[in-house]
Amino acid sequence: MEWNKTKTIFIIAFLVLDIFLGYQFFEKRSSSEYDVIKNSSVQTDMNEDHITYGTLSDNAKEGSRITANQKSFTKEEIESLKGQKPKMDMPSDKHKVTKLKMEFTSPIALSKDSVEDDAKALVSSEFQDGEEYKLWKVDKDKKQVIFFQTYQGKYIYQENDDASEMIGQVILHLNDKNEVVSYEQSTLDTFKEIQKESLISELDAVESLYYQNLLKAHSTVKTVKFGYIAQYPLTSTQVLAPVWRITVEYEKTVDGTKKKVQENFTVNAMDSRVFDSSQIK
Structure with a gap:
């Protein structure tokens, strides 16, 4: 008698399990088919709108x-920058500097034929953590060359190019002779994934x-x-x-x-x- 009850329970349990597994299979299959149809439909619509990609x-x-912190530049780091002078208050016990504002004692010329290459070489060799920045754009109207900081070689994009809200960014300022006369810089550090x-x-x-x-x-x-x-x-x-x-x-x-x-x-x-x-x- 007990064995018959046990057997019945096993049969019911296996039936429930089979129903559950069957439901999961068809749910997954339907979802997969829907994704294929959806993607196919979107790509067809894009083609009909003559959108090429x-x-x-x-x-x-x-x-x-990723989390990261704004770097505070030290007095020693700023004083180590040769041929430059600060345009902001120097750091102290009561004042942190998270945005450098520096002026070159002698303007640095950029070749008109290779503005981007010359600017890249300048930032990489003369700036704090310069190798972490990649060229973003040359703004001829504002006479600026803008670099964004990177993480593992990938841009850290900015919502805008406004120096008042800059983060992980270098902005070179040019004069009418295509020379770099000053710049602003901010840096992110202590990255954690x-x-x-x-x-x-x-x-x-x-x-x-x-x-x-x-x-x-x-x-x-x-x-x-x-x-x-x-x-x-x-x-x-x-x-x-x-x-x-x-x-x-x-x-x-x-x-x-x-x-x-x-x-x-x-x-x-x-x-x-x-x-x-x-x-x-």
Whole structure:
């Protein structure tokens, strides 16, 4: 009698287990089929809107948020900078310097034919932690050459190029002779990676722009680059989020004339949220 009861319990348990496993199988299969259909549909819609994006990886990768601190420059570090003089108050027991403002005693010429290369060489050799910075852009209107700090070779992007909110950035100031006369610098240090998470792929990031109606018809995705973004530049401790930086090119009519413009989008690589967009002049 007891054996019959036990056998019945086992049979019921196995039936419940089979039903559960079958449900899991079909749920997973349906989800997978839905993703294929969804991705296929989005890419078809993008093609119909004449949006080109080349070959993008659809492989997810692992990444993590990062914490970092604003570096405080010491008096010894500042005094070690040869051929330069400070344009700010020197550090003391009551005053920390997190942004260098320095002037060259003799302006440093940059060749008109190789402004970028000369600027890179200058920052790498003459600046504190200069090898950690990569060229971001040359702003001819403002007479500035802007560098962003990197982490493991990847840009730490800024929400804007405003020196008042700069973080992990170098801004070279030029005179009318194309000479560097002064600069500002801030640096992040003490990097720590927080728990790793799965990130969206390059293709996912571009598709997320399309979902949110941010990709114009007849536009071209020029580059998709991985990096980080510092969201709160006025705080001493930063949380850097992993992002995909996407540059898109399209035609725009200005004063009756068509011209090509480029726009940058910064997409959170963890949740597909778009941080910002900025037009490149």
